Amino acid sequence: MVTLKNIAEELGISITTVSKALKEYPDVSEKTRKLVRETAALLNYQPNSFAVNLRTKESKTIGLIIPVVVHHFFSSVIKGIIAQAEKKGYLVIILQSNESYELEQKQIDLLLRKRVDGILISLANETSDFSHLNKVINQQTPIVMFDKIAKVVKCSKVIIDDRKAAYTATQYLIDIGCKKIAHFRGPLLPQNSIDRFLGYKKALLDNDLEFDVSLVYTCECGDASFEEGKANAKQLLKDHDDVDGIFINTDLVAIGAMKEFNDRGVKVPEDINIVGFSNWFMASVISPSLTTINQPGLEMGKKAFKLLFKEIKSRKANKLITHKQVVLDTDLVVRDSTKNK
Amino acid sequence: MVTLKNIAEELGISITTVSKALKEYPDVSEKTRKLVRETAALLNYQPNSFAVNLRTKESKTIGLIIPVVVHHFFSSVIKGIIAQAEKKGYLVIILQSNESYELEQKQIDLLLRKRVDGILISLANETSDFSHLNKVINQQTPIVMFDKIAKVVKCSKVIIDDRKAAYTATQYLIDIGCKKIAHFRGPLLPQNSIDRFLGYKKALLDNDLEFDVSLVYTCECGDASFEEGKANAKQLLKDHDDVDGIFINTDLVAIGAMKEFNDRGVKVPEDINIVGFSNWFMASVISPSLTTINQPGLEMGKKAFKLLFKEIKSRKANKLITHKQVVLDTDLVVRDSTKNK
Numbered sequence: 274m275v276t277l278k279n280i281a282e283e284l285g286i287s288i289t290t291v292s293k294a295l296k297e298y299p300d301v302s303e304k305t306r307k308l309v310r311e312t313a314a315l316l317n318y319q320p321n322s323f324a325v326n327l328r329t330k331e332s333k334t335i336g337l338i339i340p341v342v343v344h345h346f347f348s349s350v351i352k353g354i355i356a357q358a359e360k361k362g363y364l365v366i367i368l369q370s371n372e373s374y375e376l377e378q379k380q381i382d383l384l385l386r387k388r389v390d391g392i393l394i395s396l397a398n399e400t401s402d403f404s405h406l407n408k409v410i411n412q413q414t415p416i417v418m419f420d421k422i423a424k425v426v427k428c429s430k431v432i433i434d435d436r437k438a439a440y441t442a443t444q445y446l447i448d449i450g451c452k453k454i455a456h457f458r459g460p461l462l463p464q465n466s467i468d469r470f471l472g473y474k475k476a477l478l479d480n481d482l483e484f485d486v487s488l489v490y491t492c493e494c495g496d497a498s499f500e501e502g503k504a505n506a507k508q509l510l511k512d513h514d515d516v517d518g519i520f521i522n523t524d525l526v527a528i529g530a531m532k533e534f535n536d537r538g539v540k541v542p543e544d545i546n547i548v549g550f551s552n553w554f555m556a557s558v559i560s561p562s563l564t565t566i567n568q569p570g571l572e573m574g575k576k577a578f579k580l581l582f583k584e585i586k587s588r589k590a591n592k593l594i595t596h597k598q599v600v601l602d603t604d605l606v607v608r609d610s611t612k613n614k
Numbered sequence: 615m616v617t618l619k620n621i622a623e624e625l626g627i628s629i630t631t632v633s634k635a636l637k638e639y640p641d642v643s644e645k646t647r648k649l650v651r652e653t654a655a656l657l658n659y660q661p662n663s664f665a666v667n668l669r670t671k672e673s674k675t676i677g678l679i680i681p682v683v684v685h686h687f688f689s690s691v692i693k694g695i696i697a698q699a700e701k702k703g704y705l706v707i708i709l710q711s712n713e714s715y716e717l718e719q720k721q722i723d724l725l726l727r728k729r730v731d732g733i734l735i736s737l738a739n740e741t742s743d744f745s746h747l748n749k750v751i752n753q754q755t756p757i758v759m760f761d762k763i764a765k766v767v768k769c770s771k772v773i774i775d776d777r778k779a780a781y782t783a784t785q786y787l788i789d790i791g792c793k794k795i796a797h798f799r800g801p802l803l804p805q806n807s808i809d810r811f812l813g814y815k816k817a818l819l820d821n822d823l824e825f826d827v828s829l830v831y832t833c834e835c836g837d838a839s840f841e842e843g844k845a846n847a848k849q850l851l852k853d854h855d856d857v858d859g860i861f862i863n864t865d866l867v868a869i870g871a872m873k874e875f876n877d878r879g880v881k882v883p884e885d886i887n888i889v890g891f892s893n894w895f896m897a898s899v900i901s902p903s904l905t906t907i908n909q910p911g912l913e914m915g916k917k918a919f920k921l922l923f924k925e926i927k928s929r930k931a932n933k934l935i936t937h938k939q940v941v942l943d944t945d946l947v948v949r950d951s952t953k954n955k
Contacts, residue, residue, distance in 0.1 A: 274753065317749075319727050334707070342693045343895075348684045355683070355710055364707045364728065366675070369696055386660050387675075387705065408658075412615065499899060528899050535901065555896040558840060558869050560876065 275318040283312055295320070331589070334364045335581060336384035338394040340372045340421065345553040346570045347395070350419065353574020354393060361582055363390070372495065374399040381405045391415040391581045396423060398460045398493075415584035415594065419577040421463050429584065429596045431577045435465045438566045438603040439472025442520045442548040445564075445605055447480050449612045451518030451546055455488040457505050457530065459522040466494075466522060469550065473520050488513065494523050502529020510537065517545060518611075524549040524556045524565055531559070531610065547610040561609035569601050576601065616659040624653055636661070672930070675705045676922060677725035679735040681713045681762065682836075686865075686894040687911045688736070691760065694915020695734060702923055704731070713836060715740040722746045732756035732922045737764060739801045739834075756925035756935065760918040762804045770925065770937045772918045776806045779907045779944040780813025783861050783889045786905075786946055788821050790953045792859030792887055796829040798846050798871065800863040807835075807863060810891065814861050829854065835864050843870020851878065858886060859952075865890040865897045865906055872900070872951065888951040902950035910942050917942065 277295075281288045286305070294301045294309035301309075312318075337354060339347050351367065358365050366389065370377040377397045384392055385408075392409060394416065406426050409416045419431040446454050456473045459466030470489070477484050490509065492501035502525065509516060521527040527549035531541050541547055541561055549556060549565035556563040576599055587594050618636075622629045627646070635642045635650035642650075653659075678695060680688050692708065699706050707730065711718040718738045725733055726749075733750060735757065747767045750757045760772040787795050797814045800807030811830070818825050831850065833842035843866065850857060862868040868890035872882055882888055882902055890897060890906035897904035917940055928935050 342696070343686065343689045345684065348689045351708070352683045352710065355708060359709070364709075364724070366705045367692070367696060367708050368700070368705075369693065383705070532899060555899065558873060558896065559900050 275313075275316045277318075279316060280309060280312050280318060283316065284308060332388055332390055333362060334366060334387070334389050335391045335393060335578075335585075336366045336368065336380075336387070336389040338368045338370055338377060338380050338384075338392070340370050340395060340397050342367070342369050345555070346420075346551050346568055349570025350395070350574035350577075353571040353576075354578045355574075357575045357578040357582075361578075363578075363582070370397040372397040372399055374402070378405045381409060385409065385412065385414060389414070390585045391417070393417050393419065393577050393581055395419050396421040396463065398463050398495075401462055413588060415581055415588055417577050417581045417584070419573055421465055424464060427596060429580045429598065431573050431580065431599045431601065432465075433568060433573075433601050433603045435468035436472040436475070438550070438568075439469040439520065440476045441472075441603075441605050442550065442566055443473045443476035444480070445607075445611070446518035446520060446546055446548060447476065447482065449518075449546060449614050452482070453488070453513065453516050454482070454518040454520060455490065455509055455513065455516045457490045457492055457502070457519060457521040457526055459492065459494045461491070469522055488516070492522065492526050494526060498523060498525035499529040499532075502526035502531075503533040504529075506530035506533035507537075510539065518547070519545060520548050520550075522550055524551045524553040524563060527563055527565070527610075528555065528559060531561070531563070541610050542612045546612055548605075549610075552606055556606075557608070564608045564611040565606055566603050567606050568603055572601055616654075616657045618659075620657060621650060621653050621659060624657065625649060673729055673731055674703060675707060675728070675730050676732045676734060676919075676926075677707045677709065677721075677728070677730040679709045679711055679718060679721050679725075679733070681711050681736060681738050683708070683710050686896070687761075687892050687909055690911025691736070691915040691918075694912040694917075695919045696915075698916045698919040698923075702919075704919075704923070711738040713738045713740055715743070719746045722750060726750065726753065726755065730755070731926045732758070734758050734760065734918050734922055736760050737762040737804065739804050739836075742803055754929060756922055756929055758918050758922045758925070760914055762806055765805060768937060770921045770939065772914050772921065772940045772942065773806075774909060774914075774942050774944045776809035777813040777816070779891070779909075780810040780861065781817045782813075782944075782946050783891065783907055784814045784817035785821070786948075786952070787859035787861060787887055787889060788817065788823065790859075790887060790955050793823070794829070794854065794857050795823070795859040795861060796831065796850055796854065796857045798831045798833055798843070798860060798862040798867055800833065800835045802832070810863055829857070833863065833867050835867060839864060839866035840870035840873075843867035843872075844874040845870075847871035847874035848878075851880065859888070860886060861889050861891075863891055865892045865894040865904060868904055868906070868951075869896065869900060872902075872904070882951050883953045887953055889946075890951075893947055897947075898949070905949045905952040906947055908945050908947050910944070913942055 277288050277291045281291045294306040355365050368380040403423050403426050417429045422430045458470045490505040549563045552565045552567040556565050584594050618629050618632045622632045635647040696706050709721040744764050744767050758770045763771045799811045831846040890904045893906045893908040897906050925935050
């Protein structure tokens with residue numbers, strides 16, 4: 274590693290002068306500064322970023338905690354975040370919580386110890402206590418939540434309107450003539466799974482359709498989503514063979530359900546219409562292609578970083594941080610798993 | 615933020631004593647050390663990781679440069695890397711090169727300036743000059759390449775035997791009776807795309823089948839892979855309507871090709887047998903499900919981190935670093951896009 278001392282020796286000047294020259298101090302002549310700059314470039318000198326960090330109190334690094342990485346929506350969010358961070362010269366440390374509350378807590382502590390400039394987080398399904406997040410806020414480290422958020426935590430958030438999106442999906446099933454609509458919901462805790470369920474329920478009631486709790490099936494929506502979709506579809510056929518539409522919490526579960534129906538000779542969309550949620554890439558390539566709610570992952574990642582960046586700048590300037598909640602638009606992508614209107 | 619000074623004031627002792635106590639220096643009594651530890655915990659004191667970094671000359675952070683994030687194989691690799699890094703207390707900074715050589719160079723410089731303890735990289739398709747990697751090696755920063763590697767760069771590598779895997783895939787098509795086998799290859803530069811092509815060619819020649827260069831179609835295998843698969847399939851039907859098997863460089867292109875064949879009434883596997891490469895999750899859920907080579911992404915990520923960790927430890931202990939090349943096993947997953955043997 275080339276040091277300031279090497280440059281000083283090369284030029285026969287003091288280390289202090291070299292250091293000052295590189296920081297563009299006016300008490301070093303422009304001639305010397307130029308010489309030092311050129312020599313530094315020639316020797317391929319790289320400033321010690323730890324020392325720079327100590328001086329500026331900025332790490333130019335943010336932390337990202339995400340439930341899962343191998344997931345079309347979340348990997349799109351990651352892409353959006355690192356693309357935007359790169360533009361602003363920030364690096365992103367990525368941690369995967371595996372939907373575990375305990376791990377998420379540890380990762381928050383680790384990032385605080387690392388003195389990252391800010392944190393982006395989408396909560397684990399397990400998380401129902403938010404003291405670790407409040408600790409971040411109390412320490413005045415900027416934090417922005419996205420997708421899986423906690424309403425009670427006071428920080429900026431980027432979300433979609435899950436309830437509205439679910440309402441739209443269910444209303445579409447009603448509009449094409451479905452009379453008995455089931456729902457495969459996600460786990461009980463995360464807000465987005467609750468909101469999607471409530472949107473489904475509200476659409477039924479607004480259209481004077483009966484809400485029947487036995488038509489609601491739960492899935493964990495983890496690694497085994499595809500299998501859960503198959504199992505729920507199998508059970509549904511046993512319980513209610515007259516269901517003509519299903520609104521499903523996530524595409525992967527919907528794809529599992531379609532596989533099961535296909536294997537059992539139940540035709541989609543002739544016998545059962547299906548609407549998924551998220552618009553995974555594979556939704557467009559399977560047969561029949563899946564009607565689904567498009568969830569803007571890339572845009573969500575970019576927006577979350579932008580909000581965080583603003584807060585980091587505000588904090589640095591000792592300005593008051595004001596929290597924002599950004600709600601991104603979703604849209605229904607109509608494909609072949611539903612009948613035409 | 616709680617500082618050493620706060621702890622010192624709380625206890626009415628000097629900052630030096632607090633600092634020494636936290637570092638477990640023996641010239642501070644165990645009683646005082648215990649008191650300081652407890653007070654630090656009580657006040658939620660967190661050591662300044664920049665200062666710790668300066669002292670230990672370790673950042674406990676590694677950099678990962680990857681061509682794309684939204685990609686089943688690469689996101690599996692990321693998962694493997696961050697899982698293994700977490701076990702060893704390392705953080706992972708992720709950068710996406712977007713298959714750009716220029717960006718990749720900049721990212722290497724950025725990581726060196728950040729003084730990461732080591733770098734993991736899978737090369738951009740564009741990269742054909744390796745001076746940026748040799749710079750890393752000359753600076754004695756440990757670096758491990760995985761999947762898309764450069765044979766001439768002297769560092770540790772984790773790969774699969776692409777040539778052998780492609781040979782196996784092509785041999786399987788021959789074994790089920792295919793007489794005229796096409797190949798959709800990847801871009802011209804990356805080693806793995808070259809090796810897969812060579813494996814295909816060798817299998818043909820070993821079985822006394824003619825190698826016909828007009829049966830080889832190229833695709834960029836980027837974001838538009840699915841569309842490229844469709845376009846190649848369309849062209850293939852025009853050029854050679856008697857092809858009965860295709861070995862395809864990557865699953866997404868294969869899925870595009872199957873879609874095109876399906877739309878044109880060409881039956882898979884009755885008319886054309888297809889073998890993909892990578893075993894994306896979606897390969898198992900489409901209809902017909904795709905026969906493909908399983909590429910162990912998670913395992914590759916774990917192994918790459920393990921090699922890097924070893925080198926970081928060796929370097930720290932001023933031991934000689936010996937480079938290793940690890941070749942992971944692949945296997946052919948037979949599904950419904952090929953006839954039975």
